[in-house]
Amino acid sequence: NAGVMQNxxxxxxxxxxxxxxxxxxxxxxxxxxxxxxxxxxxxKFMVYLQKENIIxxxxxxxxxxxxxxxxxxxxxxxxxxxxxxxxxxxxCASSGTxxxxxxxxxxxxRLTVV
Amino acid sequence: xxKVEQNPLFLSMQEGKNYTIYCNYSTTSDRLYWYxxxxxxxxxxxxxxxxxxxxxxEGRLMASLDTKARLSTLHxxxxxxxxxxxxxxxxxxxxxxxxxxxxxxxxxLLTVNP
Numbered sequence: 001n002a003g004v005m006q007n008x009x010x011x012x013x014x015x016x017x018x019x020x021x022x023x024x025x026x027x028x029x030x031x032x033x034x035x036x037x038x039x040x041x042x043x044k045f046m047v048y049l050q051k052e053n054i055i056x057x058x059x060x061x062x063x064x065x066x067x068x069x070x071x072x073x074x075x076x077x078x079x080x081x082x083x084x085x086x087x088x089x090x091x092c093a094s095s096g097t098x099x100x101x102x103x104x105x106x107x108x109x110r111l112t113v114v
Numbered sequence: 115x116x117k118v119e120q121n122p123l124f125l126s127m128q129e130g131k132n133y134t135i136y137c138n139y140s141t142t143s144d145r146l147y148w149y150x151x152x153x154x155x156x157x158x159x160x161x162x163x164x165x166x167x168x169x170x171x172e173g174r175l176m177a178s179l180d181t182k183a184r185l186s187t188l189h190x191x192x193x194x195x196x197x198x199x200x201x202x203x204x205x206x207x208x209x210x211x212x213x214x215x216x217x218x219x220x221x222x223l224l225t226v227n228p
Binding site for chain 1: 118147149154155156157159162202204214215216217218219220221
């Protein structure tokens with residue numbers, strides 16, 4: 001039973017390029033969350049999605065960042081025109097439903113902007 | 115806004131000793147998580163605490179929750195080197211429609227020395 005799959009594990013982009021991060025939730029999970037971890041910081045919530053719906057994007061920067069979770073395929077976090085400050089680890093988590101559910105995190109994508 | 119504070123942020127212990135990590139949070143919540151993160155890795159779920167007075171134990175780790183004091187503790191008994199990692203607590207706000215968003219503490223970097 002595969003866990004949350006994220007790819008790529010490491011991504012290097014030059015300033016101004018686009019970064020696409022992918023996340024496939026655990027089998028049976030329909031809720032996907034993206035978190036960002038800056039160096040020596042805790043994780044910060046970015047966005048919560050269900051299939052074809054963005055439920056809460058209150059943690060997303062207003063510009064250059066977008067997320068989707070299509071009916072078919074993985075969830076995508078897209079960062080356009082990356083800047084050095086976007087360098088971070090981006091984690092995806094998925095969950096089932098009901099009180100007390102746990103969140104399963106993927107291995108993360110470490111984005112480095114050069 | 116929910117704030118989560120962990121202390122200490124850095125903890126160096128000798129093998130065989132006991133210690134406690136504290137997690138305080140600022141507003142009402144009845145769902146608290148503890149995670150472990152090894153360098154460059156994802157977050158591993160340790161405990162989910164759902165109610166006041168909840169206590170859970172796994173091996174040398176024991177977590178408890180006091181919702182009235184807004185405090186959780188992670189107690190380490192007879193530490194071993196394998197426990198060296200960063201430990202995060204995370205809290206879910208249980209009102210205002212955001213009962214899915216994890217708010218993380220900054221983490222406690224635990225180093226267990228021989």
